Amino acid sequence: MGSGNWYGVPNYAEFVMFYYNQDLFEEHGVEVPTTLAELEAAMDTFVTEGVTPLAFSGSEYPAQQVWYQLALSQGDRSLVDAFQLYEGELDFTNDAFTYGADKLTEWVDAGYVSTDAIGLPAEDMGTAFISGQHPLMLSGTWWYGRLMDEIDGFEWSSFLFPESELYPGSSGNLWVIPEGASNKDLAYEFIDITMRPEIQNILGNEGGLPVAAEADAITDPKNQELVEHFNRINEQDGLAFYPDWPVPGYYDTLVANTQDLVSGRASTEQFLTSIEQPWRDHVATLAR
Structure with a gap:
């Protein structure tokens, strides 16, 4: 490509949102949530009635994106700029990152996520939603066309994560x-x-x-x-990129440590410490 600045033109985009099974929502008397409290109340309803609410994958990208979306719901553009663009100081124990890790753990403990899904790949998460096993899936727009093609047993739709101004996402290829x-x-x-x-x-x-x-x-x-x-x-300038983008090889770091978090092998403090060091090491190379 050559040296110097690189420029590209995107012709498509992508972002993370909730997909939901309208038939299951109607069957269990659940409305589309507009606040986080309503979202958790809806998931509580499903749990009470023996339905695991959230299709999930712990062995690939979905788990880390759930953590990041939860953190983004409490963050702002300065957090994204510090994490993704290395602009300003970043404390990995900030309220948003801590909230995301704590809340993800709470969701697992509350039964919103099946512990069996902690080792599942993303494909199994998607097919579980497509087959109607779960009323919710938090994942990217890359699933959209496939859901349109493959879901024929129920009605489905989508909504943005409640009470958030930021969402994992960006342009597609340039x-x-x-x-x-x-x-x-x-x-x-x-x-x-x-x-x-x-x-x-x-x-x-x-x-x-x-x-x-x-x-x-x-x-x-x-x-x-x-x-x-x-x-x-x-x-609203709401695209916040993806959590694995800031550091080369960070995807594997996040997969391993998010798995430890949701399986109970790591605390929030241990999780944040483990994902901080590779980020710090990379930022140090940029300063040289």
């Missing part, structure tokens, strides 16, 4: 043109084509998440809902 590219004009034209409203609208109508679609041009109500969620997040 179109880039290397400095030494021999057909730059053709590449410029290709990028322009993918960003045209009519192409972005096609992407939106196929269950994707375009960055520049016209909401009123999306004909399917579910696809329109997805675009509206993104537009709301984007307009």
Whole structure:
């Protein structure tokens, strides 16, 4: 790619949100929650009636994204900038990170998450939701098209995490043109084509998440809902990237330590200490 600053143009986006089984919500008399208290009350209702509320995966990305979303619900842009962009000081025992870890542990203890799911991969989490085993799944928009294709036994929809202004998410892959590219004009034209409203609208109508679609041009109500969620997040500067992005190899660090947290092998303090050191080590290399 060459040295210096890198620039790219995204033509799609992604973020984490709740998917929910409308039939199970109706069967158990549960309304779509608008506050965290309502969310936990809803999950309590399911637990009381013998249903594990949250489809979950402890051996891959979902668990760390649940922790991060819980933390983001208590954080602000300065927290994201410190964690993701190394701007300002970051105390890993801050209220938001601590809240996220404590609350995730509480959710496991309350039965919102099955202890059997701690070792499951993300695929098993998704198929469990698709088969109607759980009323809720907190995960990314990359599931959206698949859910549209594979769910036929119940009605489903989505909602943003209650009482949060920040959400794990970002642009998808970026179109880039290397400095030494021999057909730059053709590449410029290709990028322009993918960003045209009519192409972005096609992407939106196929269950994707375009960055520049016209909401009123999306004909399917579910696809329109997805675009509206993104537009709301984007307009309030609510994309907070993903928790494994700040440090090379951080994904594996978070998987291992989040598993320890939810399985009870690590306390909140131990969890935060364990994920802090690799971050500190990486930031130290940037200062040199």
